Amino acid sequence: xxxxxxxxxxxxxxxxxxxxxxxxxxxxxxxxxxxxxxxxxxxxxxxxxxxxxxxxxxxxxxxxxxxxxxxxxxxxxxxxxxxxxxxxxxxxxxxxxxxxxxxxxxxxxx
Amino acid sequence: xxxxxxxxxxxxxxxxxxxxxxxxxxxxxxxxxxxxxxxxxxxxxxxxxxxxxxxxxxxxxxxxxxxxxxxxxxxxxxxxxxxxxxxxxxxxxxxxxxxxxxxxxxxxxxxxxxxxxxxxxxxxxxxxxxxxxxxxxxxxxxxxxxxxxxxxxxxxxxxxxxxxxxxxxxxxxxxxxxxxxxxxxxxxxxxxxxxxxxxxxxxxxxxxxxxxxxxxxxxxxxxxxxxxxxxxxxxxxxxxxxxxxxxxxxxxxxxxxxxxxxxxxxxxxxxxxxxxxxxxxxxxxxxxxxxxxxxxxxxxxxxxxxxxxxxxxxxxxxxxxxxxxxxxxxxxxxxxxxxxxxxxxxxxxxxxxxxxxxxxxxxxxxxxxxxxxxxxxxxxxxxxxxxxxxxxxxxxxxxxxxxxxxxxxxxxxxxxxxxxxxxxxxxxxxxxxxxxxxxxxxxxxxxxxxxxxxxxxxxxxxxxxxxxxxxxxxxxxxxxxxxxxxxxxxxxxxxxxxxxxxxxxxxxxxxxxxxxxxxxxxxxxxxxxxxxxxxxxxxxxxxxx
Amino acid sequence: xxxxxxxxxxxxxxxxxxxxxxxxxxxxxxxxxxxxxxxxxxxxxxxxxxxxxxxxxxxxxxxxxxxxxxxxxxxxxxxxxxxxxxxxxxxxxxxxxxxxxxxxxxxxxxxxxxxxxxxxxxxxxxxxxxxxxxxxxxxxxxxxxxxxxxxxxxxxxxxxxxxxxxxxxxxxxxxxxxxxxxxxxxxxxxxxxxxxxxxxxxxxxxxxxxxxxxxxxxxxxxxxxx
Ligand SMILES: [Cu+2]
Numbered sequence: 001x002x003x004x005x006x007x008x009x010x011x012x013x014x015x016x017x018x019x020x021x022x023x024x025x026x027x028x029x030x031x032x033x034x035x036x037x038x039x040x041x042x043x044x045x046x047x048x049x050x051x052x053x054x055x056x057x058x059x060x061x062x063x064x065x066x067x068x069x070x071x072x073x074x075x076x077x078x079x080x081x082x083x084x085x086x087x088x089x090x091x092x093x094x095x096x097x098x099x100x101x102x103x104x105x106x107x108x109x110x
Numbered sequence: 111x112x113x114x115x116x117x118x119x120x121x122x123x124x125x126x127x128x129x130x131x132x133x134x135x136x137x138x139x140x141x142x143x144x145x146x147x148x149x150x151x152x153x154x155x156x157x158x159x160x161x162x163x164x165x166x167x168x169x170x171x172x173x174x175x176x177x178x179x180x181x182x183x184x185x186x187x188x189x190x191x192x193x194x195x196x197x198x199x200x201x202x203x204x205x206x207x208x209x210x211x212x213x214x215x216x217x218x219x220x221x222x223x224x225x226x227x228x229x230x231x232x233x234x235x236x237x238x239x240x241x242x243x244x245x246x247x248x249x250x251x252x253x254x255x256x257x258x259x260x261x262x263x264x265x266x267x268x269x270x271x272x273x274x275x276x277x278x279x280x281x282x283x284x285x286x287x288x289x290x291x292x293x294x295x296x297x298x299x300x301x302x303x304x305x306x307x308x309x310x311x312x313x314x315x316x317x318x319x320x321x322x323x324x325x326x327x328x329x330x331x332x333x334x335x336x337x338x339x340x341x342x343x344x345x346x347x348x349x350x351x352x353x354x355x356x357x358x359x360x361x362x363x364x365x366x367x368x369x370x371x372x373x374x375x376x377x378x379x380x381x382x383x384x385x386x387x388x389x390x391x392x393x394x395x396x397x398x399x400x401x402x403x404x405x406x407x408x409x410x411x412x413x414x415x416x417x418x419x420x421x422x423x424x425x426x427x428x429x430x431x432x433x434x435x436x437x438x439x440x441x442x443x444x445x446x447x448x449x450x451x452x453x454x455x456x457x458x459x460x461x462x463x464x465x466x467x468x469x470x471x472x473x474x475x476x477x478x479x480x481x482x483x484x485x486x487x488x489x490x491x492x493x494x495x496x497x498x499x500x501x502x503x504x505x506x507x508x509x510x511x512x513x514x515x516x517x518x519x520x521x522x523x524x525x526x527x528x529x530x531x532x533x534x535x536x537x538x539x540x541x542x543x544x545x546x547x548x549x550x551x552x553x554x555x556x557x558x559x560x561x562x563x564x565x566x567x568x569x570x571x572x573x574x575x576x577x578x579x580x581x582x583x584x585x586x587x588x589x590x591x592x593x594x595x596x597x598x599x600x601x602x603x604x605x606x607x608x609x610x611x612x613x614x615x616x617x618x619x620x621x622x623x624x625x626x627x628x629x630x631x632x633x634x635x636x637x638x639x640x641x642x643x644x645x646x647x648x649x650x651x652x653x654x655x
Numbered sequence: 656x657x658x659x660x661x662x663x664x665x666x667x668x669x670x671x672x673x674x675x676x677x678x679x680x681x682x683x684x685x686x687x688x689x690x691x692x693x694x695x696x697x698x699x700x701x702x703x704x705x706x707x708x709x710x711x712x713x714x715x716x717x718x719x720x721x722x723x724x725x726x727x728x729x730x731x732x733x734x735x736x737x738x739x740x741x742x743x744x745x746x747x748x749x750x751x752x753x754x755x756x757x758x759x760x761x762x763x764x765x766x767x768x769x770x771x772x773x774x775x776x777x778x779x780x781x782x783x784x785x786x787x788x789x790x791x792x793x794x795x796x797x798x799x800x801x802x803x804x805x806x807x808x809x810x811x812x813x814x815x816x817x818x819x820x821x822x823x824x825x826x827x828x829x830x831x832x833x834x835x836x837x838x839x840x841x842x843x844x845x846x847x848x849x850x851x852x853x854x855x856x857x858x859x860x861x862x863x864x865x866x867x868x869x870x871x872x873x874x875x876x877x878x879x880x881x
Contacts, residue, residue: 030875043869073689226670363700
């Protein structure tokens with residue numbers, strides 16, 4: 001069998017407890033006004049929870065390089081999609097709208 | 111000179127058992143898990159769709175003989191180009207080389223008995239057929255008229271045609287691509303024969319691997335976009351509908367995130383085929399093996415960074431347009447590298463002009479033209495002029511027909527002796543290759559000129575001064591149609607009457623040539639091992655196994 | 656994949672060794688999960704975009720959701736992931752009784768999650784905030800949604816239903832897979848040398864959990880509750 005280390009029971013329990021604490025934390029944080037940081041905190045905690053599940057429950061910690069590459073590729077491609085779509089929408093306002101056309105004064109060509 | 115004649119048919123008393131005659135009956139085909147039989151199931155299916163899609167093209171070209179439209183109502187014309195696009199892209203081009211040749215060859219080339227997941231492989235064919243059934247339903251019940259791009263809000267709100275079954279059909283078929291890609295990646299990683307290192311793999315496998323990356327990471331985005339379109343059309347919820355607060359450009363972003371890389375799903379496998387054919391018929395080691403291999407992967411990755419070039423005139427921000435334009439130029443680099451490498455392989459080679467080589471040479475020339483005209487479209491300012499004209503139609507047909515279909519036909523001719531165990535008539539094959547080349551250029555070169563003169567695509571009418579070029583194009587299409595029918599006939603003929611091919615009629619390197627033709631059910635009689643690089647044409651007298 | 660017979664390792668004909676078979680299965684499921692990331696990714700992109708464009712409407716609509724049920728469901732799902740992880744461990748250590756028990760527990764927790772989710776859907780119908788079918792909020796709900804614009808609030812609920820609906824669909828598929836796994840476990844098909852199906856199903860189940868880990872803050876916690 002491929003060397004699949006058996007993770008100690010204790011590790012699973014610790015990770016599980018940490019996950020539950022994080023759920024409480026993120027829910028609690030929603031009741032505090034942190035301004036724009038509410039979103040940052042919520043997504044940051046979600047990221048930590050995801051890493052815990054990935055590394056321990058999904059055994060990514062003990063997986064081979066190829067599995068790591070697959071996981072990272074998925075994340076990278078998702079960011080690519082979101083990132084380039086946002087690149088479009090966020091930069092649309094960078095140019096002021098041209099003056100509206102008026103039929104009385106046709107545009108002159110140099 | 112043809113090497114085919116140098117191999118005498120092996121005299122054998124009884125036909126040895128191979129994957130074709132090991133079992134009989136429809137069950138042995140419809141429930142097969144043999145990758146070679148599944149490849150043949152795909153071959154039959156995509157050939158069917160190719161001729162359906164081709165029929166729509168023929169109707170369009172007949173219609174456009176007259177500036178007023180010779181054949182159909184404008185509404186019908188809209189449906190013709192839509193159905194032509196949908197069927198040719200999703201049901202022929204995308205599965206063509208991966209699902210037929212890839213399915214057949216990937217295990218053979220790496221020296222495995224089958225793909226990693228034979229049942230998923232069969233499932234992918236059934237999913238493909240189910241998706242095809244949905245799409246054919248929409249064809250029979252009046253067709254779709256949105257264009258193959260399904261742009262919202264026309265497709266979600268206004269179109270009065272069978273959008274839902276067509277979109278669902280493509281959505282479903284996407285999963286068949288995903289399964290194929292997944293299967294190839296796992297197979298190439300985990301199933302290689304002893305000694306088959308990454309840098310000893312035939313370049314066809316590198317291109318299949320790169321294609322699979324796009325299958326796996328791109329297709330699901332198209333799937334979700336079409337699924338949202340489906341929900342939008344059924345429930346009018348508003349994600350893509352401006353009147354309800356949504357954004358139609360979001361659909362275009364999601365659509366092109368897949369559909370630009372999809373161009374490389376079509377062309378990368380063809381490039382892989384060419385990388386096999388060119389060294390074999392030049393009797394030379396391929397020039398720059400590693401560069402070709404890595405450029406395939408580079409193309410797959412870069413292809414995800416350029417989709418915005420389809421949206422230069424849609425209201426996408428100009429700054430993003432600039433970035434997408436620059437990145438689009440970048441993706442031309444690995445493609446050009448391949449062309450240089452093939453040309454360098456030809457240099458001082460002892461070239462023989464067998465049918466596969468004719469297709470390969472045709473590919474190199476036509477792909478170069480298609481690729482270079484792509485640069486016109488990648489630059490912002492010329493694209494504003496050329497977008498939505500026949501220039502684009504000509505450009506992508508040079509890539510998809512001049513490139514992908516030429517590669518597919520070249521590959522079919524090259525591996526047909528392996529698939530069927532028989533040789534096709536060489537004279538007819540060369541003739542067909544020449545007819546296709548001439549017909550193709552006559553069809554699509556005038557369209558470059560039409561587009562440059564300003565004739566818009568997707569119109570059922572056009573000004574009278576464009577008639578001459580349109581008639582040329584239609585004439586070329588009829589030649590092209592004949593050219594495509596000839597191989598269908600002689601391939602069918604050769605299955606029964608063709609001379610026995612022997613294991614290696616071309617004297618080619620590669621594991622697939624070291625097993626009998628057609629291969630036995632488990633591909634190899636002895637487990638193969640590899641000790642040499644691919645394309646070692648200089649050092650060994652291969653072929654006379 | 657492989658067909659297993661009780662007590663020994665069956666290697667499918669295309670593989671050379673059980674190692675190769677196991678590694679192929681694991682790589683296969685990871686690639687499939689990458690596909691799933693991109694599948695949900697389209698929805699996440701659309702959501703992120705509209706949230707950015709229409710933040711006030713999205714925040715107001717988010718506050719309509721029941722944060723307690725959301726949090727409880729998150730805990731339920733994480734617990735099911737925990738029991739799933741333990742199932743794989745039980746399979747690795749060949750504890751058949753524990754394996755069956757843990758699988759049943761995982762399925763129960765999954766069912767509880769879907770039950771709570773169903774109740775939340777029911778609430779949305781009561782509040783008339785179901786896009787397209789019944790979007791006519793009244794009274795207090797209307798008062799809270801109106802400032803951000805009802806049209807954009809409806810957009811939020813579109814994403815809410817699509818994303819949680821697609822997630823729930825994956826849960827249902829997962830329950831089906833777990834059920835098959837349970838039958839095979841009861842038939843003593845798994846042992847310390849052959850447990851790949853448990854591992855593969857587990858990876859899928861954890862992935863569905865991760866999707867929810869992000870859906871919870873995105874849908875329930877956007878605007879804060881202060
Ligand atoms: Cu493109």
